[in-house]
Amino acid sequence: MTSEPHRLQYLEAMGLTGWAARYVLPNARPTPACEWQTPAAPAAAPPGERLHALLDEAREQESAPRKPSLPPERVARAPRPGRARVALLGEAPVSEGPSEPETAEAAPEAPREALRFAFQVACLEGRWLLLLPGEAPPGRARLRLLTNLLRGAGIASPLPVFQPFHWPLQEGLPVHEPLAEAREGLRAFLNGASRRGWAPCRLLMFGDDEALARVLALEAGRSATLDLPAWQAPTLDALASGAEAKRALLPRLLELGKVWHAEVDAEEEHPPRAGDDGRDGDGP
Template identity: 50%
Template sequence: MTTEPQRLQYLEAMGLTAWVARYQLPHARPTEACEWELPERPVASPPAERLHALLDEAEAAARQPTPPPAVEPPRARTVKRARHLLGIAAPDEEASLNKPNLEREQAVPPETKPAQQPLRFTLQVTCLAGRWLVIVPGQATPDATQGQLLSNLFQAAGLELPLAFETFRWPPMENLPVEAPLDEAREGLQAFVEGTQRRGWALERILVFGQDDTLARLLCTEQGTFELLGLPGWQGPALSELAQNAAAKRELWPTLLGWRQAWSEESADNDD
């Protein structure tokens, strides 16, 4: 790229005068007229000669070979390598080895942790008389057939109705930073259950209809107790399976008797 001084020199060598336009700014004070002393200029050579001289200088500079890089003598390289193998280094070499390579450290980008995805799940939740929490995993609320099946089961067990499901989704908002997906999901579910106390719920037991692996990881089911919430619980077949499988219904009858007894005992404890 030709610089401005060099361009002006080329124009002057070709006999062309470069004029710089000057404008008076609005509301500016006029410049006072004065006489400038012109510097003495040597007699210039003809424009053609000066142009050829500039071209010759540029061509000579382009042809000038670049100096080769300094090569360390073979003997010096051999001695230096031998010193390194023996563990002996000159003071200047040792300082250069111990000196951290800041440019290399700045060039290497820091390790970035891959963005983690949140744990995603949807639950349909209801509560029996503010005491027993009923959870049905899935995005869709129980249909009429499944709702009638639940009502029949709870009536047979002597539990109070009606049922009104609401949806709990995790995560509550998208595009949120995630560091520990499982721990954050557990905290969210626990906060939801603790928040039900504001509605007057006093949870005593949890019933889960559906073998959902994600929910099992969240609740940490161990020996009939949901460790996360610290409440006794039961997790059995899904409502769709119970509605179509007569054997699953028969296997559930002993459990219904246990629910009836637990409901009565907990009611008596609350009355006392």
């Protein structure tokens, strides 16, 4: 049996205030005791009757009238884009052919593999781009060979510092148009290099790379991506391996030197104005 303190705690927990007499008045009548009658629990129906009740309820639900559904051709569809514009502008409506079943959501385009290439780039006197395909920077021997080749062409300018560039810039990003995105990245890199005084008007590339050639769009002595005249020679490793490759390149180097001096003379006679990058469309 629950003691009086426990009973009061239960009542307090349930939010009920318990009243108890603290003093007994003399000659007071005793408080009558209240007896609560416990309500009788409903008698559980036999299992057979419960089963028949469930079956009757299921039959009533099946026999109930259902709301008629619209035919497939009357199902409301989302308006196609452009109809509001046609109605506002008063244009003639375009006849539509047989409608095809519309899917709820268009399937997302699967990401594609990014083009991968790398090169080392420098800008000779801020006008001619020197581009060496590959991730490894050129060593002292290759830089000395490049300097001698330019001097053989009559270009005595000091060799600038090469900077690396690789694509993609970050791994794991989704790619939908590999070629277009690579070209945009290359243009953005060269546009940012203009803060260092670069105003390229010609491209000199020593070596070959299939992916890089696609990005530069090299064709007929020009890079369509950069909109620059392009001049391409064998790799510095191939030129350093034998004298035959150097002798074959010598006539082209002499023609390249003539173009360089012609551009220098033209700049001395007509200095470029602000906003003019000095580009021309003539190739070596």
